[in-house]
Amino acid sequence: MKKVLLGLAVSAILTSGMATAADYKLTVPHVSNLDSYNHQSLLVFKNFVESRSNGAISVDIYPSGQLCGTAKECLAGIQAGMFDYFQTTIAELANYWQPIGAFDLPYMLPNDRIAECVYSNEEFLGDIRQHILDTAPNSRLMMVSNSGGWRNIATTKKQIKSPEDMKGLKIRTVPAKIQQELVKQLGASPTPISWPEVYTALSTGVVDGTKNGIVDIVMNRFQESLNYMVLDGHAYMGGAWVFNDKKFKSFPDDLKKVVIDGVARAKPILTFIP
Structure with missing residues (x-):
């Protein structure tokens, strides 16, 4: 039973x-x-x-x-x-x-x-x-x-030591006004690019750098194109x-x-x- x-x-x-x-x-x-x-x-x-x-x-x-x-x-x-x-x-x-x-x-x-x-x-x-x-x-x-942690500015060919070094560079950003304005004030050109396309944009020279955390860079192998990074931690x-x-x-x-x-x-x- x-x-x-x-x-x-x-x-x-x-x-x-x-x-x-x-x-x-x-x-x-x-x-x-x-x-x-x-x-x-x-x-x-x-x-x-x-x-x-x-x-x-x-x-x-x-x-x-x-x-x-x-x-x-x-x-x-x-x-x-x-x-x-x-x-x-x-x-x-x-x-x-x-x-x-x-x-x-x-x-x-x-x-x-x-x-x-x-x-x-x-x-x-x-x-x-x-x-x-x-x-x-x-x-x-x-x-x-x-x-992804604190945002830093990373570049492919040019080392950034001062804001003057940003002049003329194309920096990838998300489509957000304040982030784009930061890049403009530093003398660079903000270039909004969707996340799945960032790797290709960096490797082909569409942009000269990006604003990302170290975790995001490593996980997506952006370091294959990036050679310099300023650990300024400008955004959380x-x-x-x-x-x-x-x-x-x-x-x-x-x-x-x-x-x-x-x-x-x-x-x-x-x-x-x-």
Whole structure:
């Protein structure tokens, strides 16, 4: 009798799991390669969410710009409901709500401790989340994390020792006004290039340098073209993790908690907004 009851219980559990399997499917694109910290973080998110939801949520990750080649395209996909989760930057969100671009002011954050203090103010960033929802509908800011470390200026052929050395150079930037203005004020020409195309742009001489963190440079093998770097640490770029708001609100409360916990587990957090 015990064996029969145990068999019935196991069967009921399996049947229940099958009935709820993949009730919710998350489409998660990113523009980095398979070795990037973004991809590794999303693998953690996928494993956590799928297991803790007992298969009710499935997560499909599309790396290397397979579904969208730029942050602008990916964020538009989030708003349209084509995609469900995407990691962008604070600088990119400034294209939707300009005041957040203040985080890009050069040399404003002097060290990691102060940067983490700024980004860990949940009430402050909760207000920012609402502004983002107002100006970029359906884009729910889930958390802000580090995004490749402190930004430095790296060049292919010319060593930079002073601002005067920047004159005439073409420097890759993201399409953010403050970052572009910094390059202009240093005498160089800002050249916005989407992330998947930066390696080729550096190797073919389309640009003379880039503004990136050391982690990003090494993970994407930019050092094959770059020969010089000024460790000026002019920006601490925050990684903004954005979720499709309608999809998030469609979850029952127990699965909302699974997603929230999955976001929290996926990456070292500077701030988390439930």
